[in-house]
Amino acid sequence: MALEKKFDATTAEPRLYQAWEAAGCFVAGANAKPEASSYCIMIPPPNVTGVLHMGHAFNNTLQDIMMRWKRMQGFDTLWQPGTDHAGIATQMVVERKLAETQQPSRAEMGRDAFLEKVWEWKEESGGQIINQLKRLGASCDWDREAFTMSGNFPDAVIKVFVEMYNKGLIYRGKRLVNWDPHFETAISDLEVENVETPGHMWHFKYPLAGGATYTYIEKDEDGNVTLSEERDYISIATTRPETMLGDGAVAVHPSDERYASIVGKLCEIPVGPKEFRRLIPIITDEYPDKDFGSGAVKITGAHDFNDYQVAKRGGIPMFNLMDTKAAMRADGKPYAEEAAIAQAIANGTQEFDEAMIAAMNLVPEEYRGMDRFEARKKVVNDITAEGLAVMTTVVDFNEGDDGENIQRIIPYVENKPIMQPFGDRSKVVIEPLLTDQWFVDTDKIVGPALDAVRNGDVKIMPESGEKVYYNWLDNIEPWCISRQLWWGHQIPVWYGPEKISGDENLDYKGVPLRAFCAPTAEGALSLAREYYGSETDKGGARLIELHDDTSKLYGIQNSSADGSQIIRIGRDPDVLDTWFSSGLWPIGTLGWPEETDALKRYFPTSDLITGQDILFFWVARMMMMQLAVVDEIPFKTVYLHGLVRDANGKKMSKSTGNVIDPLDIIDEYGADALRFTNAAMASLGGALKLDTKRIEGYRNFVTKLWNAGTYGDFKGTFDVPHADGVPETNLPLNNWIKGEIAKTREAVDAALDTYRFNDAASTLYSFVWNTFCSQYLEFTKPVLDGDDAAAATETKATYAWAFDQCLILLHPIMPFVTEELWGAKERPKMLVHTDWPTYTAADLVDAQADADLSWTVAMIEAIRSARAQMNVPGGDFVPLVVVGMDAAATSAWDQNEALIKRFARIESLTAVDTMPKGTAALAVSGGAFGIPLDGIIDVAAEKARLEKTLGKLAKELGGLRGRLNNPKFADSAPAEVIEETKANLALREDEESKLKDALSRISELG
RNA sequence: GGGCGAUUAGCUCAGCGGUAGAGCACUUCAUUGACAUUGAAGGGGUCACAAGUUCGAUCCUUGUAUCGCCCA
Structure with a gap:
């Protein structure tokens, strides 16, 4: 199959994604080796109202890289996706839509009808972010897509509330809370933004x-x-x-x-x-x-x-x-x-x-x-x-009729900036208000969450995140979890009148006094019956009923005509803070409280990758709640990243107009380019400034890889049947590239093991562009075009294998283009499920080939450099002379003569006793090499070039000698450092003497 | 006020006890050989400042300055 001239991301991406999904590639446990350990990531659930922004794109790229990498390695993987019901945000969206379409308002239609509208909205337009994540290439197990208001999740949330209530970890009280007057609900202190505002x-x-x-x-x-x-x-x-x-x-x-x-x-x-x-x-x-x-x-x-x-x-x-x-x-x-x-x-x-x-x-x-x-x-x-x-006195200078100063006495009002609290959703000024609310007694559950990080069970990266975590949890405040909203998990508490102690009379003062907390209304009823005494106990005089209008809140005491008493209990109309349910995301999505297979396999989960802005909102609360509920940590490693900003470091915002839409980027540059950019930006603790120039650069990298594919295709490497093993090779060139690949594989694994996505990306970028394309690919040309059929066959097979390794190693970061290239020949499996290699540098590096090829590359570069600076026309083949060529150089030359001649445009190498006059010297080891340029040499330019190189060398030599001459260095420095320094000095001194010779010879000419 | 961090090439950023790297930008050259979304060569940095530890500091410690984020 011939490759297209260009990679068409627009058509290939959806096709490939569909193929992966259709083949069940992302299902939990897909491609797992027998007895594999599990690897699980919980997606930070986006709001069901959400649309994909750059932060999501970044965050999910990193998760997908880890998932794809682990899946190829044969782990039993699960990437659990889903969305959050997002109480306030969703209620806001639906209310706005009702208003826009001239429908009755929330208040007019009532709770049940409104909730129906929310569900309608959710079915129609909720969760569009899920499809956008697919465009990014996210390899979540979509069959397991969860929603905090669906399936077992609400039951789990309610169960946790009841259990925590029964353990005394949740209480109700009249407290001063942050009140949002726009949404008319309490909010937690984390949902308040304090902004410095001019005040008086x-x-x-x-x-x-x-x-x-x-x-x-x-x-x-x-x-x-x-x-x-x-x-x-x-x-x-x-x-x-x-x-x-x-x-x-x-x-x-x-x-x-x-x-x-x-x-x-x-x-x-x-x-x-x-x-x-x-x-x-x-x-x-x-x-x-x-x-x-x-x-x-x-x-x-x-x-x-x-x-x-x-x-x-x-x-x-x-x-x-x-x-x-x-x-x-x-x-x-x-x-x-x-x-x-x-x-x-x-x-x-x-x-x-x-x-x-x-x-x-x-x-x-x-x-x-x-x-x-x-x-x-x-x-x-x-x-x-x-x-x-x-009052205070002010003076208006020269303001009087005759230009005199006027004194006035005015009220004393200072203009000064004050910290004004705003609701993070409503943007209105928050009012501290005294209301009855439910609280989590965080003091009682914070201990294990702190210990888990202190003792290393949970690791937060970068480490500074741990300090921030301690600081917050050490000073934690009670968490207000009730919200005066309709969309959410309604608090499982029913109220009735309190009994006066020691008496069977009921003291109803118009406020709820007795709470019955149970997962269901029936449960609450039976608690109430127990409390008030059943009908039969009271001789039929007392009847306990549920009140059907929860908005009226409280139990009502009535007496019916026959003298019997009717006690009504009513449910708390409030719902729980969205973050209360998000705090249970790990166990809730895995089916808790059922002992599901998924829970057994994947909990505790492995890595949590999320933004540092929700360390308190979410990470800390998941820690506290999972430990409080199931007494286990929810995840082992937390990777925190910053906010994605624009190229100048500004926060992206609609009002500034600097928002970059990841979907536009995908349309223009392809998902792979965006993903590679994200990986390259992801240094631990670094700021995330997104520059489209950079995306463009990585789009070019996608093209580069594609072109290396078309080269292979053109040379017939796609006709080489797929093979899993490392090919046997004899040519130094092929021996060498195998070693380079093994080194790269080790470096990529080491980087991903430590979440250094940027290191993985730059290693691959540099390897593919420089080592593979600029060197290896070029070096195969003389062989593939040459007459030695055996050599050509070996090289074709090696190129095919080496290119496959590029695809494999790049796949986690750039899944689309790599899968597309992979599919250009018959394969046993799709790339997404291809085994991640385990070969090591120790296995594959051939020291001789390594040294020879390094020398060859250095030689080519030295010649090109000298030629460029001496203005030798690029097309000309020139002779090369050498004095005192050593054995290593001779061997390297013999092995790679064709390469050097072709790529440095050299016609011959001649050993001479003394350098001819007018020779441009090369700073290469293994002999004094030079290009004779008698007659055409620009003496002044050559002198300048040599002097410059010597200058650099002198500086370096100064440092090396300084160190070695210092007796304390010899005493204190480790032996290998001293050896290295000595060797380095010898090498540099040799170089210097050769260049000095060259300089003196050229000076004779001038 | 408390906490956390940053300061490295023109720009955006890596690095980290053995005197510095990438991408972009810039300069020069190259145009039929996978690739102009290209190739080759090159210029550019007392690693914010000061003191200390060390044989040796961009890296560790302390202080100063400037900037950022989080919490009051």
């Missing part, structure tokens, strides 16, 4: 209760009084005035002398209707920074994470001011009533509990329903109008 710091006066005053004294570092005045207020600085309505206290540092006299007193929140102003205590806490602002801070436990801690420590009530859209609350009793109760609490005359505080709305009527940012403006204006803003 306002300074307000909180008047002391009852008009009390104190002497406010400020001192400098030396204790000298710089300010002393009577004040009837305490000055507070805040970036969030709208939260003042929920203040529970003002805090100062215990060592702050300025305020010591008023600690314990009450002050007034200077906002809201004057007759209902609340008084709050001035307390001490370690949190305020004396040097920041006035040193006094307002404590708003329900709206700030630092304040929350202070409020918890100090037993200060936390008043929630906002609704789920982060607008000022509009529910509850009139402000006057609420404020009175709050005042009673502050005075200590009213007891309070969490539920009571949560129900209170301390937003004055005039603010109710207002957007939080509008409310901020209004608070500032109201306080300023009342004269309670701290």
